[in-house]
Amino acid sequence: SQQGEEDPQALSIQEGENATMNCSYKTSINNLQWYRQNSGRGLVHLILIRSNEREKHSGRLRVTLDTSKKSSSLLITASRAADTASYFCATDAKGEYGNKLVFGAGTILRVKS
Amino acid sequence: GAVVSQHPSWVICKSGTSVKIECRSLDFQATTMFWYRQFPKQSLMLMATSNEGSKATYEQGVEKDKFLINHASLTLSTLTVTSAHPEDSSFYICSARGGVAGGFFSYEQYFGPGTRLTVT
Numbered sequence: 001s002q003q004g005e006e007d008p009q010a011l012s013i014q015e016g017e018n019a020t021m022n023c024s025y026k027t028s029i030n031n032l033q034w035y036r037q038n039s040g041r042g043l044v045h046l047i048l049i050r051s052n053e054r055e056k057h058s059g060r061l062r063v064t065l066d067t068s069k070k071s072s073s074l075l076i077t078a079s080r081a082a083d084t085a086s087y088f089c090a091t092d093a094k095g096e097y098g099n100k101l102v103f104g105a106g107t108i109l110r111v112k113s
Numbered sequence: 114g115a116v117v118s119q120h121p122s123w124v125i126c127k128s129g130t131s132v133k134i135e136c137r138s139l140d141f142q143a144t145t146m147f148w149y150r151q152f153p154k155q156s157l158m159l160m161a162t163s164n165e166g167s168k169a170t171y172e173q174g175v176e177k178d179k180f181l182i183n184h185a186s187l188t189l190s191t192l193t194v195t196s197a198h199p200e201d202s203s204f205y206i207c208s209a210r211g212g213v214a215g216g217f218f219s220y221e222q223y224f225g226p227g228t229r230l231t232v233t
Contacts (some may be wrong), residue, residue, distance in 0.1 A: 039205070043206070045224075088156060100162055100222075101222050103149075103159075106155075
């Protein structure tokens with residue numbers, strides 16, 4: 001089952017613009033992670049933000065987390081054509097063998113050059 | 114960082130046959146492994162979770178007799194799609210999580226590159 005819902009489903013921007021993607025989830029979390037996936041390829045881990053953190057930066061990426069609203073956002077600044085990919089948030093959910101990652105629906109980002 | 118491999122990277126099989134996909138953790142011992150399925154333009158859906166030496170736990174709606182999971186060692190898990198049909202065509206991704214590392218339990222999941230299964 002999916003816990004995270006993301007919007008927008010698809011986003012098309014010009015190179016150099018910023019891209020913002022949002023993720024909402026339903027249950028309490030220990031952390032929230034963002035991944036990128038190029039078409040037909042595996043996942044690339046971008047950033048992890050813990051439940052007691054509100055904001056985190058990594059290069060051109062900025063992630064915010066609002067646990068009161070159960071939502072997170074991923075901002076990519078100064079986008080490049082190479083940023084074209086699908087972006088997923090993932091939250092940890094309780095499982096029989098410890099926590100398991102459950103993914104949101106994802107946002108398809110297209111950066112036009 | 115931790116590396117997870119999958120084999121094969123892609124496979125085409127005929128309807129009714131069985132296909133086995135391997136997932137290996139190359140430089141760490143994976144106490145828990147996860148199998149996900151991803152249809153085109155959709156998200157990853159968790160199929161099952163397994164601990165080494167134990168039976169897998171399947172998510173609701175996943176047929177355990179159709180998707181056989183064997184986590185025989187701390188570095189290898191296999192997913193066998195039995196009597197495959199065209200609707201089983203999908204991208205299958207495994208993920209591995211290690212145990213204690215440096216005195217602390219690691220919750221991080223490392224993902225394999227995925228296996229593209231096409232059933233004709």
